[in-house]
Amino acid sequence: MTAASGLTQHTGYWMRMVSNAVSQEFARKVSGEDVTVAEWSFMRILYDLEPTPPSILAEKMGMTKGAISKLGERLVAKGLVERTESDADKRAHSLSLTPIGRAKIPVLASLADNNDAEFFGVLTTEEHTTLDRILKVLAERRELKATPVD
Template identity: 55%
Template sequence: MVSNHVSHAFAVKLSAMDVTVAEWTLLRVLYGKQPTPPSRIADEMGMSRGAITKLADRLIAKSLVARKASTDDGRSQTLALTDRGIGLVPELAALADRNDAEFFECLGEEERETLKRLLQGLAERGHMTTLPLG
């Protein structure tokens, strides 16, 4: 229930910025990277190449991501953030931090560390290495 409320509140905040949670995740993955092939991004995010293409198409339409021919192989393509995308990621990261604070600032430092440790343990035991974006 807590996860659903935290996630929903964040999705609402992102929607006010015309970004979905899945789009935010791709923006975050691309941030600070050199142009990257969609196949590598798909592997990193645990998503299909088709899903990455659809996300990229939406972000390209919003002028947040650019698709270019690879410099190594003209037949393949790479994805990279545009200047607008680069500028937006820190703003969205701050939004994510504020969202987390709204839900978790009521916990003391020791309680937050315990919660973090417990959740990391659950993620490790459940082999949760990618985000379930659907």
């Protein structure tokens, strides 16, 4: 019989363990504001770019136009995002945050900051800086561009 490596011998195992814990706790926190992590990510990107066509959001988030449309529809239904038709092309439209959606961004950002502090506050400043640097290098070298939403 061939020897098989153990689960805990894999870096991916440890990354997934931490990622799941961080993500699940953050999802719980933002659900109290009636948004999902995907909706928060969409809103946060829109906050800096609005008004923005869905195609640009899809490109920025590394998602399909269909996925962006679904997220946009959910946020429009919640009154957090509004759709504006183009004067030049009635088939084209842009998305922007409503005043309620815009006001939610600092609240949600604070939840993200607190979630990070809770999980990574056990690290020294040097350890945290090193972890961030290594993760950013991995993302860059693997050409990972999609916004993590799950």
